[in-house]
Amino acid sequence: MINTVWLKTFCTLADLGHFTQTAHALFMTQSGVSQQIKKLEQQLATPLLIRVGKSFTLTDAGVALHRDGRKLLQATELLEQNIKQDDPHSxxxxxxxxxxxxxxxxxxxxxxxxxxxxxxxxxxxxxxxxxxxxxxxxxxxxxxxxxxxxxxxxxxxxxAQEALVLVTDNRIADINWPVLQRLGFISHPDGHHHCQALLRANFLQFEHPEQFQERGFSNQISLILEPVSRGFGFSVLPLHAAKAFAKQAKIRIHTLAHPVSExxxxxxxxxxxxxxxxxxxxxxxxxxxxxxx
The missing domain is CATH 3.40.190.10 (Periplasmic binding protein-like II)
Structure with a gap:
């Protein structure tokens, strides 16, 4: 009988395609993942992976096991859920x-x-x-x-709906087009998308985010407003992100004439x-x- 713990590790590895990500997803070490795959290959007496350096591809047996093994794991999980007490708080x-x-x-x-x-x-x-x-x-x-x-x-x-908001440092009381051009833009991974959505609805002059000098960038959601709070530029963010910024006293969240939400x-x-x-x-x-x- 196939060991379902080893099978779950193998199927997760096949899904993610990376030993490190698999170890993280399963709360294991990378060596632990490798050991379980080897044990499963020994149990089935057939190679499941073709290893090339740190990468790998599935053998034909590996492809078949991944396809059918995932179905088996799902059925096992559903069975376990059905027979266990279903407590909403546990x-x-x-x-x-x-x-x-x-x-x-x-x-x-x-x-x-x-x-x-x-x-x-x-x-x-x-x-x-x-x-x-x-x-x-x-x-x-x-x-x-x-x-x-x-x-x-x-x-x-x-x-639900989440409003997009324009944020500056707390010294900026009123927003108009010359103010935005003077400030410049603090960007983030969704910055251009959010900027286009909100500013196109509120400023006839707006065509694209490249109209503003990009004064900074961060891919950490909790840090995007740090340069904004220091007066380096403005940014456009979902409201939850703006309200979660730790230094609320140093920023101003502006309400524009035409609200836009995601x-x-x-x-x-x-x-x-x-x-x-x-x-x-x-x-x-x-x-x-x-x-x-």
Whole structure:
């Protein structure tokens, strides 16, 4: 009989394509992943991987095992869920969100865990495409995205709106086009997208973000407003990110004439019967985000 622990490690490795990422996903060491793969190959008396340096490809046997093994693991997990007591306040819930909403959501999830000590919440920050993929591959029970999924096995439900806001340092009282051009732009991975969405709706002069001198960039959601707070430029961010910035007294969040918002979507796997604890957490998340609109 195939060892399901080794099989899960192999299927996760085949999904992610990287030993280090697999070790991180399974809370193992990289050597532990390698040892379990070797044990599985020995048990089946056939090679599953062709190793080339630090990379690998699947053998024909590996491809077949990945295809059928994933089905077996899913069936085993569903069986285990069905026979266990389904307590809404006990067990593990895995969730991934974009950085902005995650800054608001993660402390709230910790509050839930304090209220229910038997509930374990595993939260990750990730971009939309990664969340969509990982929900599809069942690495997460729930995901929050700012775009509906294009994958057939991922269900997305619009649950809230998140406003985009223009942020400057606290010395800027009024916003107009000359002020923006003088300040310059502090960018981030979604900066051009957010800038286009909000400024196109509010300034006839706006054509593209390149009209502003780029005065800085950060890919850390909690640090994007640090240069803004020091007067280096303005930025456009989702409201949750702006309100989560630690130095609120040093920034000003401006209300523009024509508000623009992004839709937040709750994602889950279409083929998985959700446990009571996942439904409980999903309901709490939806209530929180709708209350913060």
């Amino acid at each position: 067990g593990r819930v895995r969730i991934a969100t974009p950085g902005s909403v995650g800054l608001t959501l993660y402390p709230f999830l910790l509050d839930l865990q304090q209220q229910h000590p038997k509930l374990s919440v595993m939260h990750s920050f990730a971009p939309n495409k990664s969340i969509e993929r990982d929900v599809s591959q069942r690495h997460f029970d729930l995901g929050i995205t700012t775009q509906p999924s294009t994958l057939p096995d991922v269900f997305t439900q619009a649950i 839709t937040l979507y709750l994602c889950r796997h279409t083929q998985v019967s959700q446990s009571q604890r996942v439904r409980y957490v999903a309901d709490k998340i939806q209530t929180l985000l709708q209350a913060k609109v």
